Amino acid sequence: MEFDPTRPKWQQIAEEITRRIKSGQYPERFQLSEVRLAAEFGVNRDTIRKATAALRDAGLILTVPNLGTFVRSTEDDQGDA
Amino acid sequence: MEFDPTRPKWQQIAEEITRRIKSGQYPERFQLSEVRLAAEFGVNRDTIRKATAALRDAGLILTVPNLGTFVRSTEDDQGDA
DNA sequence: CTTTATTTGTCCGTATGTATG
DNA sequence: ACATACATACGGACAAATAAA
Numbered sequence: 001m002e003f004d005p006t007r008p009k010w011q012q013i014a015e016e017i018t019r020r021i022k023s024g025q026y027p028e029r030f031q032l033s034e035v036r037l038a039a040e041f042g043v044n045r046d047t048i049r050k051a052t053a054a055l056r057d058a059g060l061i062l063t064v065p066n067l068g069t070f071v072r073s074t075e076d077d078q079g080d081a
Numbered sequence: 082m083e084f085d086p087t088r089p090k091w092q093q094i095a096e097e098i099t100r101r102i103k104s105g106q107y108p109e110r111f112q113l114s115e116v117r118l119a120a121e122f123g124v125n126r127d128t129i130r131k132a133t134a135a136l137r138d139a140g141l142i143l144t145v146p147n148l149g150t151f152v153r154s155t156e157d158d159q160g161d162a
Numbered sequence: 163c164t165t166t167a168t169t170t171g172t173c174c175g176t177a178t179g180t181a182t183g
Numbered sequence: 184a185c186a187t188a189c190a191t192a193c194g195g196a197c198a199a200a201t202a203a204a
Contacts, residue, residue, distance in 0.1 A: 089191065089192090090191080091192090124193085125192060125194070126193095126194095127192065128192060128193080131191085145201095147200035147201060148200075149201095
């Protein structure tokens with residue numbers, strides 16, 4: 001992916017992942033590995049974590065500590081019900 | 082058991098096992114199986130092994146290779162006599 | 163004796179959490 | 184943003200020793 005040098009990479013990556021979720025390319029429960037994403041986007045894992053943190057805040061993904069990061073499904077507890 | 086996500090599971094499990102030993106729920110010579118404990122606490126065996134390693138360092142339990150892990154009794158060789 | 167089950171020891175791989183430069 | 188290292192946790196697999204059937 002080509003990055004716009006005027007905006008943060010993590011932001012652009014978060015947008016790209018959002019597109020993939022919305023389009024169904026990343027279905028519910030799909031696992032998003034930080035290491036794999038870092039390799040795919042050619043960035044540091046630290047940058048991927050900034051992107052996934054934003055997606056987590058947006059409620060699009062869910063992270064289970066020490067296990068993995070997944071696309072949120074309708075059955076996931078939203079925490080603020 | 083419920084885990085405090087801010088502290089390592091192996092640490093909390095070690096504390097729980099310590100309570101059981103102190104209270105007599107796990108008497109002297111009582112056998113602690115890694116596989117059983119992992120199933121009971123709902124964690125990986127690796128996590129149990131980290132907990133038992135700490136208890137072993139604390140001198141509370143004794144592990145006989147390929148045989149089992151047991152609550153230490155007063156007749157056990159402490160190794161530093 | 164052989165078979166089966168149990169238990170610890172070890173190693174591999176994967177993933178996130180945290181911390182340091 | 185990056186590079187690196189280590190800690191924590193899970194899953195699986197296999198070996199070696201032991202015990203019991």
